[in-house]
Amino acid sequence: xxxxxxxxxxxKRNIPQEIEPLKALQEFTxxxxxxxxxxxxxxxxxxxxxxxxxxHARDAVYSELDINNLSDLLKQFNLAVLHLxxxxxxxxxxxxxxxxxxxxxxxxxxxINDYGVDTDIAIVIADGLSATAVNENAYRLLQVLIPLFxxxxxxxxxxxxxxxxxxxxxxxxxxxxxxxxxxxxxxxRPGLSSADSLGAYLTYNPKPGLTDETRNCISNIRPGGLSYxxxxxxxxxLVSEAFKRKLSGVALKxxxxxxxx
Amino acid sequence: xAYKHTIRSKVYKFPDLKTLMGKxxxxxxxxxxxxxxxxxxxxxxxxxxxxxxxxxxxxxNEAVIPYEQDEVTRLxxxxxxxxxFSLINHLTVGELRDWLLSDETDTETLNxxxxxxxxxxxxxxxxxxRNQDLIAVAQKCKVITRFRNTIGLWGHFxxxxxxxxxxxxxxxxxxxxxxxxLHCSGDAVIGINPATxxxxxxxxxxxxxxxxxxxxxxxxxxxxxxxxxTTLQLINEGAPxxxxxxxxxxxxxxxxxxxxxLNLIDEAYQATLSLNRGTIGNNVxxxxxxxxxxxxxxxxxxxxxxxxxxxxYAIARKYKPLLVNTVVGFIGPExxxxxxxxxxxxxxxxxxxxLLGLPMGVDxxxxxxxxxxxxxxxxxxTLLGVAGCNFIMxxxxxxDIMLNYQSTSFHDALYLRKVLGLKPAPEFEQWLIKQGITDxxxxxxxxxxxxxxxxxxxx
Numbered sequence: 001x002x003x004x005x006x007x008x009x010x011x012k013r014n015i016p017q018e019i020e021p022l023k024a025l026q027e028f029t030x031x032x033x034x035x036x037x038x039x040x041x042x043x044x045x046x047x048x049x050x051x052x053x054x055x056h057a058r059d060a061v062y063s064e065l066d067i068n069n070l071s072d073l074l075k076q077f078n079l080a081v082l083h084l085x086x087x088x089x090x091x092x093x094x095x096x097x098x099x100x101x102x103x104x105x106x107x108x109x110x111x112i113n114d115y116g117v118d119t120d121i122a123i124v125i126a127d128g129l130s131a132t133a134v135n136e137n138a139y140r141l142l143q144v145l146i147p148l149f150x151x152x153x154x155x156x157x158x159x160x161x162x163x164x165x166x167x168x169x170x171x172x173x174x175x176x177x178x179x180x181x182x183x184x185x186x187x188x189r190p191g192l193s194s195a196d197s198l199g200a201y202l203t204y205n206p207k208p209g210l211t212d213e214t215r216n217c218i219s220n221i222r223p224g225g226l227s228y229x230x231x232x233x234x235x236x237x238l239v240s241e242a243f244k245r246k247l248s249g250v251a252l253k254x255x256x257x258x259x260x261x
Numbered sequence: 262x263a264y265k266h267t268i269r270s271k272v273y274k275f276p277d278l279k280t281l282m283g284k285x286x287x288x289x290x291x292x293x294x295x296x297x298x299x300x301x302x303x304x305x306x307x308x309x310x311x312x313x314x315x316x317x318x319x320x321x322n323e324a325v326i327p328y329e330q331d332e333v334t335r336l337x338x339x340x341x342x343x344x345x346f347s348l349i350n351h352l353t354v355g356e357l358r359d360w361l362l363s364d365e366t367d368t369e370t371l372n373x374x375x376x377x378x379x380x381x382x383x384x385x386x387x388x389x390x391r392n393q394d395l396i397a398v399a400q401k402c403k404v405i406t407r408f409r410n411t412i413g414l415w416g417h418f419x420x421x422x423x424x425x426x427x428x429x430x431x432x433x434x435x436x437x438x439x440x441x442x443l444h445c446s447g448d449a450v451i452g453i454n455p456a457t458x459x460x461x462x463x464x465x466x467x468x469x470x471x472x473x474x475x476x477x478x479x480x481x482x483x484x485x486x487x488x489x490x491t492t493l494q495l496i497n498e499g500a501p502x503x504x505x506x507x508x509x510x511x512x513x514x515x516x517x518x519x520x521x522x523l524n525l526i527d528e529a530y531q532a533t534l535s536l537n538r539g540t541i542g543n544n545v546x547x548x549x550x551x552x553x554x555x556x557x558x559x560x561x562x563x564x565x566x567x568x569x570x571x572x573x574y575a576i577a578r579k580y581k582p583l584l585v586n587t588v589v590g591f592i593g594p595e596x597x598x599x600x601x602x603x604x605x606x607x608x609x610x611x612x613x614x615x616l617l618g619l620p621m622g623v624d625x626x627x628x629x630x631x632x633x634x635x636x637x638x639x640x641x642x643t644l645l646g647v648a649g650c651n652f653i654m655x656x657x658x659x660x661d662i663m664l665n666y667q668s669t670s671f672h673d674a675l676y677l678r679k680v681l682g683l684k685p686a687p688e689f690e691q692w693l694i695k696q697g698i699t700d701x702x703x704x705x706x707x708x709x710x711x712x713x714x715x716x717x718x719x720x
Contacts, residue, residue, distance in 0.1 A: 021710035025440055025718060029426055029433035032658025032670075033440035040675035040705065042658065050635070050658060054667070057629035095594040095630055096290040129630050190629045191665035 030193070053192040060130040060187070060195035062091055065163055070125070073139040077146050080158035082115065084108040084173065088164035101166035104173065108162075112176040115158050121149060121239065122157040122179035122206070126165030130187030130195060137198040137222055138185050144232035152240070167201050167215070174206030181242055182206040183235065188219065196222045200235050204248035214249040216242075262323055266311040273307040278315070279325040282381070283565035284308035285388045287605055291553045291566045291596035298565070309389055313355030317346075320382045325564045326572075331513045332523055337379050337575045345377030354385045361386070361398045361616075368403050375578075375618035380511070380571035383613045387567070392605060395612040396648040402615035404651065406583045407542025408482045408503065410688040412449055412651055413620050418683035419652040420674045421586070421622065422447030425663035429456045431469050432718075437657050438473065439714045443698055444671035445678075445705070446655030448689035449584055449622065450504060450547065452484040456663055463487045464500045471501035477696075477714065480688035482539075482583070484547055489521060489529045496532045504547045504583060505533040511572030514560035523576065530580045541688075544583035544620075550574070551588045552606050553596030566596060567606065571613045578617055584652065585619045587611070590627040591666055600637030603627060607641055611650055622652035626668040635659065635667070642669055646677045653677075678703065 022034035035046040042050075067083060074081050085108050087100040094101050104112070123146075125138050149156060157177040162169055167184055174182030181204050188197040198221040203214055216238050221231040242248045264275040275281035283297030285308035292298035299305035321341065328334050348370070352360060360366055387395060405413040412419050424437030434453060441447055451474070453466050463485045470483035482503040487495075489507040496502050507526065510516050533545040555561040555569040564572075570587070577585050587610035590603040597603045607623050614621035625641045627633035642653065659670040677683065684690050684703055693699045696714070697706055708715070 021708055021712065021715055022440060022443065024715065025436040028436035028718070029430070029657075029662075031424070031426070031433070031437050031440075031656075031662050032660050033437055035658055037444075037672060037675075037705070040672060040679050042670065042672045046658065050660065053660075054629070054634060061630050095632075096598055097294060098595050099294070189665070192629070192660050192667065193662065 050192070056195040057190035057192060060132040060190040063131040063135070065127045065131045065161065066135045067161060070135065070139065070161060074142075074159055077142065077159070079156055080115065082111055082158050082160045084111065084160050084162045086162065086164045086166070086169055091164075094164045098166055101164055102168040104169060109172075109176065112160070112173060116176055116178045119157045119177065119179045120154040120181060120243070122160065122170070122174040122177045122182045124160045124162060124165075124170045124173050124182060124184045126162040126169060126184060126186045128165065128167070128186035128199070129189045130197065133187035133196045133198045133222065134185065136196050137228070141185065141198065141221060141228045141231055144228050145235060148232060148236045149239075154239070168210065170201065171203060171206045171210050172208050174203065175208060180205065181239060181248070183239065194220070194222060194224065197225060198222060200231065202235065202238055202242060202248055204242040204246065216248050216252055262319070264311050264315070266307045268303060268307050273304055273311070275308060275311060278319065278323045279564050279568070281308055281312055281315070282325065282385055282388065282568050283563070285312045285385070286565045286567055287388065289566070289596070289602045289606065290594060290598040291556055294595055295556050295561055295563075295566065297563060312385055313353060313358075313389055315354050315385070317352050317354065317357060317382050318350060320379055320385070325381055325568060326512060326562050333511060333513055333516075333572050333575060336523065336579065337381075337572065340376070340575070340579070341379055342376040345374050347377070348374055349377065354382070355389060357382070357386045358389050358394070362394060366401070368401050371402050371616065372618070375616065378616060380575050380613070380617065381568060383616050384568040384571040387609045387613055390612075392608050392644070395608040396644060399612040399615045399648040402649070404615060404618060404620045406544040406620045408539040408544055408583050409541060410448060410480045410686040411541070412583065412686055414687065416683060417686055418646060418650070418674070418678060418681075419449035419686050420446045420655040421449045421584070421652055422451045423454070423654050423656045423661065423668070424451070425454050425656075425661055427456055427663045429462050429466060431465060434466060435469060435473070435718060438470070439718050440657060441655055441671055442479070442714060443708055443712070444655070444675065445685060445693055445698060446671045446674060447479070447481055448686040449652035450482050450484050452486055452506070452547070454486045454664060458487050458491050460491055460494055463491055464495055464498070467495065467500050467502060473717065476717065478692070480686075480692050486547075486549070489525060493529050493532055496536065501538075502533060502536060503538050504545055505529050506547045506549070508549045508554075509573045509576050510550070510554040510558065510560070511569035512555050512560045512562065515555040515558040515569070518558035518560060526576070526580065544581050546577075546580040546582035547584045547586070548577045548582050549586045549588050550577070550610070551592050552610070553592040556596070557592065567609055570610060571617070574614050574617045574619055578619055582620065584622055585614055586622045586624055586652075587614070588624040588626065590631060590633065591624065593628050594631045597631070599632035600627070600634070600640070603631070603633055603637065604641045604644065608644060608648065611645060611648055620651045623650055624654050624668055626654070626666055628666045638667070638669060638673070642673055642677055643680070646681045646683065675705070
């Protein structure tokens with residue numbers, strides 16, 4: 001992890017000798033153990049590393065969807081792309097009013113009503129708590145996933161790109177678009193070690209007012225976590241099962257253990 | 262009962278006690294989300310002025326959540342001690358604030374009235390108090406608990422060593438425990454949040470910690486923070502359970518969403534007591550709480566989040582816990598938006614818990630979507646040290662790699678002990694000296710590569 005600021009290597013000289021024996025512990029965990037001390041405090045190198053990780057996470061929370069680039073990329077799937085917004089008007093409000101992030105604004109409701117034809121799957125792409133995760137991972141996941149859906153003859157609604165959205169906004173969208181299942185790809189809450197984690201939530205028979213136990217979640221989709229191929233396989237399996245059993249959520253979760261890879 | 266107050270010919274009316282308390286609460290995002298907070302700065306102060314004149318006796322007659330509807334309310338009302346209340350039963354909420362701060366009200370007096378106070382009385386008075394007041398009164402409270410060591414003595418300050426690992430890998434957990442012990446952490450408890458509630462995994466972690474504790478004769482206790490039903494099962498299977506853990510909330514319905522009720526806690530408490538594993542005391546319960554939990558379960562019934570929180574303490578004190586930990590900043594910015602709100606909430610929780618007679622600790626923490634950072638945690642940590650908080654968390658580098666949030670590091674506790682002249686639990690302090698981790702003044706010593714704890718890891 002030293003590549004980002006090579007000069008910090010020089011500071012290793014300042015780390016007290018006595019921490020070296022503890023270094024051996026580091027092979028067992030990625031926790032920040034054996035980081036040494038100056039007096040009773042954390043050495044500067046480790047203090048700045050922590051700050052940098054936090055900065056990445058904070059920047060991800062305040063990142064924005066790259067609508068133009070995403071729209072361009074999504075064209076290749078030959079599906080209409082709808083630009084939608086929740087009832088949230090700014091990020092500060094988004095963070096404090098999850099209820100507003102779960103509902104579409106008036107203009108967006110009008111827009112999807114024009115597209116409501118009976119289909120199988122509505123794919124919703126929302127910024128969530130990390131637009132960075134969406135900007136970097138959503139398209140590349142769909143490159144693998146959409147061909148799986150079309151090969152299995154699932155019909156797809158237009159793709160929805162949602163700003164300031166929470167997971168449950170997919171319920172309104174799936175319902176408005178008259179689709180049997182809604183798949184929401186959304187930026188997850190950034191951790192210190194991963195600011196680019198994408199989550200996928202699927203809900204069978206989406207309608208307003210559903211809660212978390214009706215959904216299945218696949219988490220940590222990113223190059224350093226669950227790969228696009230494995231994520232697409234898991235999602236496809238769960239979607240297929242949801243259609244077979246006409247449900248999603250807790251009852252479907254029992255089978256996902258088969259999928260660990 | 263309706264309440265009102267007039268400011269410059271504007272009449273503020275509050276239809277009932279719970280509305281009044283919500284509007285009197287210092288601003289936080291969760292009360293706005295719940296729709297219970299004041300609509301203006303003036304209304305908030307009007308509510309506080311009104312609340313100050315409410316006699317404490319009113320709280321015994323006007324429940325914020327009906328007695329018939331909620332077992333927590335029944336616990337509060339049925340458990341109220343009229344004799345303990347007699348010293349203060351003539352006071353209003355505002356007069357109670359002044360009484361708490363007066364020089365005549367000392368540690369012993371505060372101990373004497375603990376069971377005469379209800380959570381709602383304490384929540385109400387806290388809403389009239391500045392942060393300084395919350396610290397000054399909490400600092401006079403003393404709550405001492407024991408299992409294998411003594412926690413909460415004057416001049417002592419403990420830590421829970423929190424060696425979490427994303428996959429519950431035993432070696433990963435052990436490495437963090439050893440690093441923590443070598444940094445003087447773990448006198449409150451060595452406590453793991455498991456990534457899974459799988460009983461076999463939890464049992465394995467319990468045995469790992471118990472072996473280490475036994476081998477090195479560490480005067481502390483261990484705990485895996487699994488669901489209470491899992492712990493009960495493991496007790497019946499003979500696993501080495503020191504402490505029984507459970508998250509609790511302030512309403513019956515919120516607890517139901519956690520899969521618990523008072524009968525279940527009764528059963529687990531008795532089962533844990535029957536193991537008789539404590540050497541110098543039998544405080545066997547460990548509870549965690551946090552403002553916003555009732556609302557997030559849609560079970561707050563129009564009651565503000567701080568009052569809900571203090572109601573949870575009524576449950577905790579029934580079971581004479583070793584530790585109560587308010588995980589203040591974990592819940593996220595929709596309940597506590599920024600460092601200011603997190604700090605205020607933590608000081609409230611610590612004050613209210615201590616007045617009710619609980620051994621309060623605080624998880625000084627925040628998530629990455631909250632408007633907070635380690636500077637805010639430094640501030641809160643220092644304030645809590647001054648307030649006499651019993652314990653905080655000790656997490657490698659303050660970064661919990663399993664729960665994905667930031668708390669306090671082993672170093673943070675060392676800092677606090679140094680600047681405030683505080684020591685670990687006395688039994689643990691002696692152990693640290695014996696192990697060559699500190700000298701007899703509490704200064705850290707260099708660790709030898711052949712130290713037994715490092716050796717244990719290699720094996």
